[in-house]
Amino acid sequence: MDVRKKRFALASAYFLLGAGTVVFTLVRWTPKPGTDWVIVGLFALAFAALSFRSVEVNDRMLASSSAMVIATASTYFAIHTKATPQGFIEFDAVTVVVLIAAVGPLDILDFRGRRVFQPASNFGLLVVSAFAAGLVADTLLDGRGAQETGDFVYVAAVGALVGLVYNLVNISLVRFGVRIAYGSRNILPWSGLWMLFGSQILMGLLGGMLGAVFEFASNESLLLLILVVYVLGHTVFTSYSVLRVAHESTLRGFAKTLETRDLYTRGHTERVAYFSQLIGQELGFAGTQLEHMRWASLIHDMGKLAIPIELMRKQGTLTDDEYRRLRTATHTVDDLLSEVDFLRPMVDVCSGAHPRQPEEDFGQTGHHHTTTPTLEQKVLAVADAFDAMTSVRGYRMAMSQRAALDALREDTSPLYDDEVLAALEAALDKVGETYGPPQLASSVIQEDVVSRG
Amino acid sequence: MADLKTIRGWSWIVSALIPLGATAAVVGFVETDDELAWMAVAAVAFGVASLSVVPSAGRGRFTAGYLVVASVPFVSTSDGDRLFTTREILLALAAGSAITWIMRAARSDDQKMVLADFFKRSLSYGSFIAAFAVGDTSLKFDQVVGWHDALLFVLAASAGFVGEMATSAAFRSRVGGGGPRLFVVLDTARDLNVYLSLVAAGALFGIAFETIGWWSLLLAALPYAFAHGAFRRYADARQTYSQTVRSLARIPEVAGHSDPGHAARTADLAVGVAAELGLRPRDVDTVEYAALLHDIGRISLNEPSVLRMGFTDTDIARWGSEIVGETSYLAEVSDVVLRQHEPYRNPGMESSEDVPIAAKIVKVCSAYDESTHELGSSPLESMEKLHRGSVYDYDPEVVAVLRRLLERRGAFDRSVSRR
Numbered sequence: 001m002d003v004r005k006k007r008f009a010l011a012s013a014y015f016l017l018g019a020g021t022v023v024f025t026l027v028r029w030t031p032k033p034g035t036d037w038v039i040v041g042l043f044a045l046a047f048a049a050l051s052f053r054s055v056e057v058n059d060r061m062l063a064s065s066s067a068m069v070i071a072t073a074s075t076y077f078a079i080h081t082k083a084t085p086q087g088f089i090e091f092d093a094v095t096v097v098v099l100i101a102a103v104g105p106l107d108i109l110d111f112r113g114r115r116v117f118q119p120a121s122n123f124g125l126l127v128v129s130a131f132a133a134g135l136v137a138d139t140l141l142d143g144r145g146a147q148e149t150g151d152f153v154y155v156a157a158v159g160a161l162v163g164l165v166y167n168l169v170n171i172s173l174v175r176f177g178v179r180i181a182y183g184s185r186n187i188l189p190w191s192g193l194w195m196l197f198g199s200q201i202l203m204g205l206l207g208g209m210l211g212a213v214f215e216f217a218s219n220e221s222l223l224l225l226i227l228v229v230y231v232l233g234h235t236v237f238t239s240y241s242v243l244r245v246a247h248e249s250t251l252r253g254f255a256k257t258l259e260t261r262d263l264y265t266r267g268h269t270e271r272v273a274y275f276s277q278l279i280g281q282e283l284g285f286a287g288t289q290l291e292h293m294r295w296a297s298l299i300h301d302m303g304k305l306a307i308p309i310e311l312m313r314k315q316g317t318l319t320d321d322e323y324r325r326l327r328t329a330t331h332t333v334d335d336l337l338s339e340v341d342f343l344r345p346m347v348d349v350c351s352g353a354h355p356r357q358p359e360e361d362f363g364q365t366g367h368h369h370t371t372t373p374t375l376e377q378k379v380l381a382v383a384d385a386f387d388a389m390t391s392v393r394g395y396r397m398a399m400s401q402r403a404a405l406d407a408l409r410e411d412t413s414p415l416y417d418d419e420v421l422a423a424l425e426a427a428l429d430k431v432g433e434t435y436g437p438p439q440l441a442s443s444v445i446q447e448d449v450v451s452r453g
Numbered sequence: 454m455a456d457l458k459t460i461r462g463w464s465w466i467v468s469a470l471i472p473l474g475a476t477a478a479v480v481g482f483v484e485t486d487d488e489l490a491w492m493a494v495a496a497v498a499f500g501v502a503s504l505s506v507v508p509s510a511g512r513g514r515f516t517a518g519y520l521v522v523a524s525v526p527f528v529s530t531s532d533g534d535r536l537f538t539t540r541e542i543l544l545a546l547a548a549g550s551a552i553t554w555i556m557r558a559a560r561s562d563d564q565k566m567v568l569a570d571f572f573k574r575s576l577s578y579g580s581f582i583a584a585f586a587v588g589d590t591s592l593k594f595d596q597v598v599g600w601h602d603a604l605l606f607v608l609a610a611s612a613g614f615v616g617e618m619a620t621s622a623a624f625r626s627r628v629g630g631g632g633p634r635l636f637v638v639l640d641t642a643r644d645l646n647v648y649l650s651l652v653a654a655g656a657l658f659g660i661a662f663e664t665i666g667w668w669s670l671l672l673a674a675l676p677y678a679f680a681h682g683a684f685r686r687y688a689d690a691r692q693t694y695s696q697t698v699r700s701l702a703r704i705p706e707v708a709g710h711s712d713p714g715h716a717a718r719t720a721d722l723a724v725g726v727a728a729e730l731g732l733r734p735r736d737v738d739t740v741e742y743a744a745l746l747h748d749i750g751r752i753s754l755n756e757p758s759v760l761r762m763g764f765t766d767t768d769i770a771r772w773g774s775e776i777v778g779e780t781s782y783l784a785e786v787s788d789v790v791l792r793q794h795e796p797y798r799n800p801g802m803e804s805s806e807d808v809p810i811a812a813k814i815v816k817v818c819s820a821y822d823e824s825t826h827e828l829g830s831s832p833l834e835s836m837e838k839l840h841r842g843s844v845y846d847y848d849p850e851v852v853a854v855l856r857r858l859l860e861r862r863g864a865f866d867r868s869v870s871r872r
Contacts, residue, residue: 009865055500082777152665198839199679206675213657221602225660233644234680239686246690249780250697257704260753260772304706305752332707340696421831 007181011117014124018310021131022102025408027314031093036080042223044100046230051104051126053234055241057256063240065233066415067170068128071163071207072214074137075155079215093141094134101130111343118248120400125176133166136182150214152212159208160201167200196240203233209276225289247342251298253339267386268421273297275383278427279420296349296380305332353384353415373415381415382408390436401428472711478580491536495525495545500552503574507651507681508688509644514570515651519613520673522546522578523652526585527602529657539586546578573620582615584606585609586671602660610652618642640734643724650680672846694742694782701776703743710751710829720744723817725858726851730810740811742777743789747815749773766794789815797848813848817855832864 005439047069054064078093105122108115140158210226255269273294280293306329311322318326337347352373373381399407405425428434503518525545528536535547550571557567588608622634658673665672702716723744726735740838750773774791778781792812817839824835836856843849858863 087526105806139823152668156668163857168639191630198680202675205681206672208676209668209672213661213665213669219660220599221604222657222660224606228649231656232650232653232676232679232683235650236683239683239690243686243693245692245781247568249782252779253697253701253776253783257701257749257752257775259558260750260776282510329707333704336700336707339700340693403498404616431529 007117010175010180011121011124011176013090014128014173015120016120016124018102018124018127021127022098025095025098026130039076040073040096040100040321041103043069043096044103046227047073047100047229050230050234051122055237057237057240057244062174063196063200063237065203065230065237066126067163067166068118068203068207068230068233069208070097070101070133070166071204072211073100074134074162075141075208076215078134078137078141078360079155079212084335091243093137095132096136097134097386098127101126121177124450125170125177129161129170130171132169135163135164136165145288152209152216155215156205156209159211160205161208164201167197168407169206170201171197188239193364196237199240203236206233222366227350245297250340250343251295254302255298258305268391269298271387272300272380272383273384273393277422278380278431279379279423282355282427282430283375289376291347292349293353293379294377295343296346296353296376297383298349299337299343300353300380300384302350306333348382349374350407353380355418375420378415378417378420380422381413382417384436385416386424398436401434488541492545492548495521495542496548497552499525499546499549500556503549503553504556508685509647510684510687510691515644515647516574517651517677518549518574518578519651520655520677521549522581522613522660523606523610524654524657524659525675526582526589527662528658529606529660529663535589539582542582545580547575550575550578567723576620577613577616581609581613582611594856598674599871599872600655606652606656610649610656613652614645614648617648624763633730636728636737643734644689647680647684648848650676654680669857694780697780698742698745698783701749707747708752710754710772711748712823714821715747715826716748716820718814718826719747719819722821722855723814725852725862726814726818729854729858730809730814730851736811739785739789740814742783742786743793743811744815744818746773746777746786746790747793747819751777770794785811788812793819796845800844809852813851817847817851821855832859836865 047066050064050066050069054062057063067358074093076096077096078452103124104126126415137158140161141155159203206229210229211223211404214226216221258269276293285293307326311318311326314448331351334347334351337343352409353376359431377437385408386404389399390401409418499518499521502521503516505517507515507517509515525537525542526535526539530536542764553574554567554571557570558564561567564765579861585605585608588605592608618638618641622637631754655674656675657676658669661669663673699717702720705711706713722739722742723739727740732740748769750769750771751774754769768790770793774787777790778787789811792808793815795808795812795816797808797816799814820842821835821839824838825832830838836852836859839847840849840850840857
């Protein structure tokens with residue numbers, strides 16, 4: 001099934017789920033005089049504005065601080081409309097937050113662009129998450145109208161729980177959707193996800209506290225400050241996204257530099273990144289480690305930038321002098337890359353992943369040559385060598401996958417570790433890909449579609 | 454290095470806990486009815502909070518002190534009156550400022566800087582408090598039932614920010630480099646978001662205190678922690694770009710395609726000229742990055758010589774701009790790199806308006822540096838070349854500004870004495 005069909009099925013399923021939830025909520029609900037529709041409208045506006053401005057925090061994963069609005073609204077309305085306790089669960093907070101969430105995905109740009117899938121599935125996602133969140137608030141805050149400090153703590157805790165539930169439901173649905181629609185192997189790893197999740201929970205807590213204060217203090221002025229805090233929450237996600245884009249941009253810039261210099265290695269870096277990611281996943285790397293693997297692969301050839309082109313294109317063996325020039329150039333670029341703070345650990349991985357002659361002296365350049373390479377260095381070395389062997393170079397034909405793996409196994413260098421090689425083979429089996437002849441199409445085309453789903 | 458990085462990553466928690474912990478510790482010792490004790494609490498909280506600086510983009514240096522400044526006036530007693538009179542607030546803040554001053558002076562080498570900060574802060578805090586006092590007593594906000602505090606907040610926050618910008622401009626020489634006053638004001642204005650989140654968190658504390666007591670500390674500390682984390686990530690991202698650009702800029706030099714240090718020197722001149730011309734802070738950044746990267750396209754040359762291979766400057770500029778264009782943040786820089794080799798006007802035409810001013814600046818500064826460093830001309834001779842080239846190549850306005858800048862830096866004095 002192609003991506004389009006999958007996305008269609010997914011969007012329809014989510015939409016129907018959401019529509020069902022809205023209908024169920026409205027049928028179940030009897031309007032009460034305590035509901036202040038102006039405030040509902042304000043919250044809905046804030047929610048829509050925040051979801052509209054949601055930022056892509058990771059590959060195809062959008063986040064926004066709208067959970068704060070849900071937490072505030074559900075705590076506030078769960079208490080506010082229940083001046084007289086009723087005894088059973090009233091759908092007060094549920095109705096309000098479901099209504100708020102239902103108008104959230106209405107986005108003028110989507111209408112203009114005639115996009116249907118994303119708004120439809122977003123609608124379902126948000127409504128279902130809001131329903132779960134509102135249910136928590138209604139259940140736990142039933143019949144509470146007293147204005148005591150002890151109540152504030154309880155209400156704030158419920159707010160945090162509301163935020164947690166909302167985010168858990170939302171994130172699991174999104175992750176499930178992305179997995180179904182795109183498959184997991186095209187998703188770029190990112191180390192910041194857990195921190196992001198932590199922020200979401202804290203924002204739920206803050207949102208709940210705001211709802212409780214707004215109810216207890218009954219001072220309209222708080223609305224203005226609450227809105228400012230929402231904007232601040234938005235800033236948090238934007239900052240994550242900005243930092244991630246900064247890192248990605250840096251890597252892309254360096255990769256492009258390399259490509260401009262030498263069209264010959266075009267695609268090599270990306271394939272090495274892909275192979276090292278495959279190996280990493282097979283070896284059980286996660287988050288940060290996978291991300292570092294990818295970054296290291298993207299910069300592992302940067303040393304070439306300082307090598308005079310006549311040396312790079314030279315066929316046959318290099319003289320000693322030429323070899324020394326080549327080494328110095330590589331290390332100069334390593335030093336240069338180390339000036340970028342976040343690349344420093346990756347440069348260490350790269351500089352250890354190049355196979356070396358035993359007699360080489362690294363004492364003067366300040367680079368430590370450890371005799372036992374780290375696991376990351378081994379992974380990168382294997383990915384690099386494997387791609388070099390299975391693709392066509394100016395001076396030789398490409399080797400078949402089997403021949404390349406066998407040759408690497410026979411190599412005595414500690415870099416070509418058997419465990420890592422086995423992981424590569426297993427991973428390639430799993431994704432059903434073979435490199436080198438007879439399949440000449442060895443480049444992996446990574447789909448570069450970013451969806452707001 | 455890894456350890457340092459980890460500590461830095463958690464610094465926002467530490468800095469959120471410092472004001473929180475200090476206040477709570479003092480609170481433990483006071484009787485709630487004692488006016489003086491309350492003032493002491495405010496003073497100590499303010500003094501300690503002012504030590505923790507929130508990262509920001511421009512040259513504003515906002516401290517957690519703003520949390521306390523914005524919160525204290527809003528605190529009310531249970532019968533709805535303000536807890537502090539304006540005089541009490543000012544006294545408490547003065548005492549707090551003294552605490553900050555003493556603690557900073559004890560561990561700082563630059564006493565003038567500490568003193569300048571002391572005055573700066575006193576002025577901007579003062580305008581916040583003054584605007585609040587005027588609004589609370591003279592204006593008829595009371596008639597807007599419920600929104601009284603919100604209107605006060607808007608008034609006081611605006612006054613405080615205007616005070617912050619005015620003092621930054623007044624103390625510009627103290628805080629690194631200077632530049633025209635308008636530039637300093639605009640640069641400070643970039644930090645409106647930092648400022649706003651601090652005072653909003655503070656006001657939230659002040660308004661909520663009456664109802665939920667000391668729990669409102671948590672209510673203010675969370676937004677503060679968010680702000681601290683978010684703006685540090687912004688700062689990290691900016692630093693990453695700046696480091697990347699500097700690193701990329703050295704690649705043509707390492708590969709032997711351009712004179713070592715040329716990019717850095719050109720950037721230094723270009724930033725001076727851009728600030729002198731009154732460009733906005735963001736555009737000055739663009740000029741700096743473009744100046745650093747203007748030769749990056751040369752790495753695609755086979756040999757460190759332009760003419761031999763038959764490539765033109767246009768090709769080099771195009772390659773360079775493609776590389777720079779890979780980074781979304783630097784899209785404007787990419788355009789400047791593409792255009793910086795073009796003459797500012799073509800024969801028979803008026804000055805071509807579509808060449809960005811940044812490109813003209815980079816062209817002039819690069820030519821000046823090349824002349825003084827690679828061709829060995831004196832500054833005066835180099836300026837003469839630029840003047841002669843200002844028919845087509847070099848924009849006369851930019852050349853004039855460069856000359857003013859160099860005169861101020863004393864470049865021509867040195868060349869005279871050398872002779």
